[in-house]
Amino acid sequence: MRKALLIAGLIMLASGTAEAAKCGNNAQGFPKWLAAFKREAVASGISSRTVEAALGNMTYNRKVIRLDRNQKSFKLSFEQFLARRAPPSTIAMGKRRMQQHARVLDRVERKYGVPKEVIVSIWGLESGFGGFMGNIPIFSSLSALAYDCRRSAFFTNELMSALRIADRGQMRIADMKGAWAGEIGQTQFLASSYERYAVDFDGDGRPNLIRSTPDVFASTANFLRQHGWSKGGDWSPGSRNYGVLRDWNRAEVYRKTIAHFATQLRR
Incomplete structure (x- = not known):
């Protein structure tokens, strides 16, 4: 009985750790999150070549997170x-x-x-x-926002969409630049x-x-x-x-x- 309770406790702890690794509020956990996300993207059908071209040398974009936290213009009259x-x-x-x-x-x-x-x-x-x-590479923006806990699910979906666009050849990765939240083009489509x-x-x-x-x-x-x-x-x-x-x-x-x-x- 004691052993069963111990095993159950360890499973719950491991589950909680895995859940916490899904997002983060600083740069510390970004590399681990990114590695897991890249595996998930490939498993979803996106080519590993596209995933590496878009995210291979990615680092945590602190500027994007600051901008996300500081949207003052919508507070104007x-x-x-x-x-x-x-x-x-x-x-x-x-x-x-x-x-x-x-x-x-x-x-x-x-x-x-x-x-x-x-x-x-x-x-x-x-x-x-x-x-x-905008001139921020959208994979830099979207990976930071997808990792960030504030709206992780929303921006994870956007990051997957951006990878699919690149994988289909609809846009070149080098051309995929935009505003800080990953918007693309003249009317800023997510x-x-x-x-x-x-x-x-x-x-x-x-x-x-x-x-x-x-x-x-x-x-x-x-x-x-x-x-x-x-x-x-x-x-x-x-x-x-x-x-x-x-x-x-x-x-x-x-x-x-x-x-x-x-x-x-x-x-």
């Missing part, structure tokens, strides 16, 4: 956020970009039912109309969204959300349509389409800014 992210100069730039890309935006709107004003407002807010997409909603609208054989504006516009519209966007519907706060914008960004101040920006573009 709507007026403060609007002044910072969508001032009159940015809205004027949006109107020029909308005219510049009018033909392809009209095609996208006809196919997906999402107004060009909404697409361009998201484009402007996410990357300054493609001007700054890897799982890239897998599900990215569209090859320019017909070159694969979606490219970094360099192809037709692909960027169509993929953004496809995301919103797949999340329930109602063609011809309003996007003001309280509307059904405003609710769909929550699937784009859960921060109320961000959704309200998208809606305001799009309304200004329509005037």
